[in-house]
Amino acid sequence: MGDFSLSSLTDLPLDLWVGGRAVPASDEGRFDVLDPATGEVLTSVANGTVDDAMACVDAAAAAAEAWAATAPRQRAEVLRRAFELMTARSDELAHLISLENGKALPDARGEVAYAAEFFRWYAEEAVRAAGSVMTAPSGANRIVVLQQPVGIAVLVTPWNFPAAMATRKIGPALAAGCTVVLKPASDTPLTALLMARILDDAGVPAGVVNVLPARRSGEVVSAMLHDPRVRKLSFTGSTEVGRVLLREAADQVVNCSMELGGNAPFLVFEDADLDAAVDGAMVAKMRNAGEACTAANRFFVHADVAADFSRRLADRMAGMVVGPGTDDATEVGPLVNEESAAKVDDLVRGAVAAGAQVVVGGGRPEREGFYYSPTVLVDVPRGAEILGEEIFGPVAPVVTFTDEDEVVAMANDTEFGLVSYVYTGDLARGLRVSERLDSGMVGLNRGLVSDPAAPFGGTKQSGIGREGGHEGMLDYLESKYVAVSW
Structure with a gap:
């Protein structure tokens, strides 16, 4: 795309994304984003606080009922438009990833293509949250199993794949009918903020996707995990941090997916x-x-x-x-x-x-x-x-x-x-x-x-659950059993 600079991205939010709009941090604080190639400052973004984290949860809660009730086909079409918009802006996204993450452009372009595929895959999966009906072995009743969204999801992503790790979580969450708060890594918040704008342009309703850049990672994530409205945590990062978050999630018995370290x-x-x-x-x-x-x-x-x-x-x-x-x-x-x-x-x-x-x-x-x-x-x-x-x-x-x-x-x-x-x-x-x-x-x-079509995840201390494939959406669904006779 020729010379690239942040100033060319006129629609890039540099504040928090809450309830469908860019807003400053509650204490007006900001933090710098560095260029790994030089160590110099690229720009600054809003530094979210605990109050901002609660505002994100409030926005997600306000949007939750309507989004869960949205027809699966309608959710699918929104995700399909997000795929198309990401693809159309792939060169911008790749340059932005290279700028804030440092990865070589061929790798960044590969990441954007991979990341966009999660929106296309889950656009297709959104209509396939199938339940089941069977006769109880005793013959006394029917066993009806419904699949329903787990609820508000906190998504914590790493810096190494700032687009793909976000879409790998946002895609299945939205397909399942969940609303989300994305906490991107503080080394690479810009890609996540541009993704928020793209999702908004794709027709994601206000409050369904909220983005909370913050240097106070432990503090803001802990606050959200202790809010009873939050029912899901999906984390990608180190095993060391994963252990801490699992302990935090235990207080409210939050449903957890963990994609942790490897060797x-x-x-x-x-x-x-x-x-x-x-x-x-x-x-x-x-x-x-x-x-x-x-x-x-x-x-x-x-x-x-x-x-x-x-x-x-x-x-x-x-x-x-x-x-x-x-x-x-x-x-x-x-x-x-x-x-x-x-x-x-x-x-x-x-x-x-x-x-x-x-x-x-x-x-x-x-x-x-x-x-x-x-x-x-x-x-x-x-x-x-x-x-x-x-x-x-x-x-x-x-x-x-x-x-x-x-x-x-x-x-x-x-x-x-x-x-x-x-x-x-x-x-x-x-x-x-x-x-x-x-x-x-x-x-x-x-x-x-x-x-995107395969279940990604590990054994032992490399994680819990799977991302990608049909299994990836199941992590954002709860099975409800209805016993009924007719």
Whole structure:
């Protein structure tokens, strides 16, 4: 779209979005949004307070009855228009994501296309909240099961996919008939605010979608979770924060969906197609510079092919163009903030101190901004901290194995269970290993698993519930059983 600047988005709200309009924070407070490529201030947005959070809940409550009673087809048409508007404005959205998040434009464009698909998918699902009727086994009555919206939903989204994580929650919530309050990550509130405008243009009634940017994240979310009108929490973020929110939600027994951290293993067997495995690794590791919960975090490669695989992967990563996400040539943008870049650097330094060897990268380039060089590590000791932490950066630590049982045990040796990747030329082995891996998703000879039509979620401490697919809308519906005789 040529040169892009925030000033070109004349309809971008920079205040809270409450009850269908932009309003300042109750205390007039604001916070800065930074450009990760330079560390400089892009703009400022309203800093929501507890009072503002309650105003959002008030607006959602006022709209709830009418939206729940809106015909499913009408809700579907609103979501369809939102898909069309997002698609029409995809270049603007991609540039905005790159500007506030730092991700390379190809990744940002991919995110917008993926994000819009959730509106299209749930436009189709909105008319499929089917109940059931059956005769009780005793024959005494009928069992009628209705599906009804769970109620007001608080949606808390992360900074790494500011559009997709919002639409993956808003889409099914609106399809089910729920009203929502979206609390976007404070590093990336601009995309969420533009989404509010797009949904308004699509015909979403005032109060059905409210957006609350705030630096006081814990304070405002806690206040909403303790309001008895709030009946749903959907959170995407770290397991550490997820545990805190689950404790908060327990006070009012709020229905919770949690998409939490990951520590994805990437298994390469000796019979794998190495060209395909490296292609898959580049997607699984380097999408969004590794800042994804689905990112391959631990590379377990059979000893017979480890040297070849590592060399090929290092060659590919060494050739990637590092720079500001908004530059068309960039393939690896900056990480989102200084804390993230420093954490990645500490993990790599710790691995090297423990005996790992750097094949490529291994440090921060000498330039302004929050960058980290694409990195491949080999000879990583099995007890290295980097294998137990979610890296969230462009670093691939490689560990060798020789036995299927051994590698499955290593892959499962984590508190997380979001996604695993398996590369093998033996379909029987691939399916067998996929069943044995303790994760909610498996990419079998694929480096990408995310799909709006598929149930996304994990096992163990990677989460509760599923997003996407028909299952994603069920998380926003309650089953009501009516016993009746006729």
